[in-house]
Amino acid sequence: MTEYFLQAFIYLSAAVIAVPLANRLGLGSVLGYLIAGVVIGPIVGLVGSETNTIQHFAEFGVVMMLFLVGLELEPKMLWAMRNRLLGQGGLQVAGSVVAVMTCAIYAGYQNSVALTMGLIFSLSSTAIVLQTLSEKRLNKTHAGKNAFSVLLFQDIAVIPMLAFIPLLALPELVEKAQSAASHLSEQHEQLSLVASLPGWAYAIVLLLAIGIVVLGGHYLSRPLFRMVAESGAREISTAAALMLVIGIAALMSLVGISPALGTFLAGVVLANSEFKHELEANIGPFKGLLLGLFFITVGAGIDFSVLFASFGEIILITLCVMVIKALVLYFLALIFKIKGSDRWLFTLSLAQAGEFGFVLLSFSVQQHVIPTDIAQTLSIVVALSMFLTPGLFILFDKVIYPRFQVKTNQREQDNIDDEGTVIIAGIGRFGQVVNRFLVSNNIKTVVLDYQVSQVDTIRRINTKAYYGDATRPDLLKTAGIEEASLFVVAIDNRESSVELVKYLHHTYPKLKIVARAFDRGHGHLLKEAGADVVESETHHSALELGVSSMQLLGHTEESVLRRKLTYKRIEKEASKRLYEFWLTESEGEKFSNDFITLFMRYEERLKQAMDEDSVLHQASEEHNTPTSNNSSEHLAEKAKSETCANQ
Incomplete structure (x- = not known):
């Protein structure tokens, strides 16, 4: 027991020290976790053989993350992004597989090994990319949404990859490990409901499992969480949320489906539930802690002896993989007309290998597709590419993004020294009329706008306005959102206005929200997001x-x-x-x-x-x-x- 306490203390201490330092230096929390793992693992040697076991446990953080991602995606939103999901995601995986496989064959690897390498390296890190995009508030950008579509397709593609990889088994590896394979098969049968089933029966079990998740999530979860909420016990509410995620993950594993995909599906089913925000609040801390632990184990799991023995080869493979993926992604950005800094963000954010690469590597060794020595090398390549990813985000932040910034918007946001009964976001042609009418009736307003030229123009006619992004929670608090009675949304961005209304509705439920709609469809989205009154900008005129x-x-x-x-x-x-x-x-x-x-x-x-x-x-x-x-x-x-x- 003492050993477990010491190991837990070491991991937590490393995170507590490294992450704040990394954030202070502008490196981001993900890189802080990875550095902490390298320090306590290969460098100092405080952790050792238990790292792989802990990593399997910590991978559940990825499962929780995808559940929370699913909660943010309503089914109709998922249907609306089907073109990006299949188009960009499908082309990225196919292009990366073909490109990596071609290079691997040219480098002398066998065809089946080269194809497996293509499958492994076609996947990117869902955990690192989504975590970093969220921290940097880039997940709602055009690049962020496209990156999410690709990552989602990759996670779904893991299932057919797991089904296909056994067909690539090398005869010589099968002969050498026949006894071990028999032992692994027996273990697998004990942990699987479908190991010995014929194809048609497996398909039925698969559909039943998915049906249980969808129907159970829709019809059974609500009475369960309502009963738990009525009990008033906070810890039982947390236990119920964990029970749901763990139960779905276990069910998916038993029927041979990715637990991450199963929990993502459950999250989508529960996206419209009235308990959505309660689930987010209960799962969020566990997700963050386990994800951090996962990143630490990635850093701690780097075998420096293998790295130093084949240093040049590993570095070359890592750089080749990242360059190949970047070229494929950049080409896709051109095809799908992703422009400006978004094109580079999309390209750089997905240029690494991912955590599912470790899963496919382990599975490939078990199925005698890749020799153990090659798998060790490829494992370090996956870890190194993940380790380098935060550096790519820093490159984007410090070098690429500043070159694409609009010069007129390169100034600090105003300090708001005023509070009002009404806050108006957007002082364009629509917001001006609303503001003039309210002010003329002695109603105090606070006006925010993110267009520098618009703020300067409106100030020239003696109308007080502040330059700032109304979607930033900290700015809204400075503007007096907690004391305001009414919020007018008149910003000139459809998606941002819907997101702002959704945030205000859930964070400040007593606040009345009036929103400007561009058309009927936009008005529907605003109503659904929680606006009390929606008016079309052209209807009355x-x-x-x-x-x-x-x-x-x-x-x-x-x-x-x-x-x-x-x-x-x-x-x-x-x-x-x-x-x-x-x-x-x-x-x-x-x-x-x-x-x-x-x-x-x-x-x-x-x-x-x-x-x-x-x-x-x-x-x-x-x-x-x-x-x-x-x-x-x-x-x-x-x-x-x-x-x-x-x-």
Whole structure:
């Protein structure tokens, strides 16, 4: 027992010392963990043979990370990114496999070994890349989203790779290790539900396992977490979250599926659950700690004796792998029109080998595809490439990104020395009108905008505005978000506005949120994210222009105003129904066939209502019924009052 305490103390001490120092030096936490592992392992020798065992345990941090990633991805969002997932991810894996295999064959490796090397090195480090992108707030950039698509495809591709690798077994290795292979087979059967099943039965078990995860996550998890929440025991809530992740990982392992992929699927299923944020809060600390432990074991597991014995060869292979992957990724960035600094971020962030490379290497040795001595060398190559990845991010931060920054935005964010009842994000043509109306009614506002030229322009007309990114939590706190009553989202970026509304809704539930929508689809996303009121930037002005057009064509003011009210009534009903349909049935597709059918139905209803109004008005005129006069005056007054309110 004492030995376990000492080992735990060593690992934790290394992390506590190295990570803060690395962050202070701008190296990032991942590189800090890796350095800590190298120091306590190969350099000082405080840890040794237990590193591989601990690494298998620490890999569960990757499983937890993918579960949390899945929680952030709603199914319709996953469907929306299918083109990037299959296009970029598929081409990256295929291109990397072919390129690495070609170079390995040229270097003298056997065809089956070269192909296996291609499969191993085609994978990138999900743990390092997502962790680093999240720390640097780059996960929402265009490059970050594309990198995530590639990583997700790679994680899914591990499954067919594991199925394919045994077909590449070398006869001479099989003969040498026949007895060992028999022993491994017996162990495998004890830990697997599908080891001795025929292909058709394995497929059924596989589908059943996935069905259990999907249906159980959707129907059983909610009553379970509701019961746990009602108990009021915080530790039981944490235990339930861990039980869910560990149980799914165990089930996936028993049926031969990647635990990481299984928990990712469960996360996607639970993305719309009301307990989503509770799960994130409970799993987050364990994920961070285990991921850190995983990175430490990678550093501690580097065998310097093998490294020094073949130093030149290992360094050459590592650099070749990273350059080959970078070239493939850069070519993909050109094909998919990833521009500017995003192209380089996409290229550099995925140029390493990944943690699943260790899994495939171990599996390849067990299946007699790669000799042990070659596997040891390749293992160091994987670890070194992961070790060099934080350096690539530093290269991007310090050298590449500054060259692509817009010069007008190269200034520090303003110090906000004011607080208001309302915070307005975005002072463009839309935000200006909102701000002027509120200020003229003696409502104190704090205006934020990330466009330097816009802030400077608005200050020239004596309107107080601050330069700063409204999506930054620290800036929002400085602006008085905790005391504000209302937040107006009027920034000129669709995705950022939705993310901002989502953050505000969950972090400050009592805060009222009003958001500007560019179109109907954007409005649906804002409503779903939690906005209390959503207004289209062109709806009211376009309707008023239509009213003026009809009057210029000779229609009476009374008739036009009456039809305007009819239009607004049906439009309000249609907007509500279309949003409900989009939310529940259209899977997030903006223009699905069913959505268009429903939209056209309301268009027909609108036309019918206008025709009925025309017929009724004509009939009243023919019979000289004055009763419509008072009604018309009432409608006209109502329409005018609504027009004034909207303007």
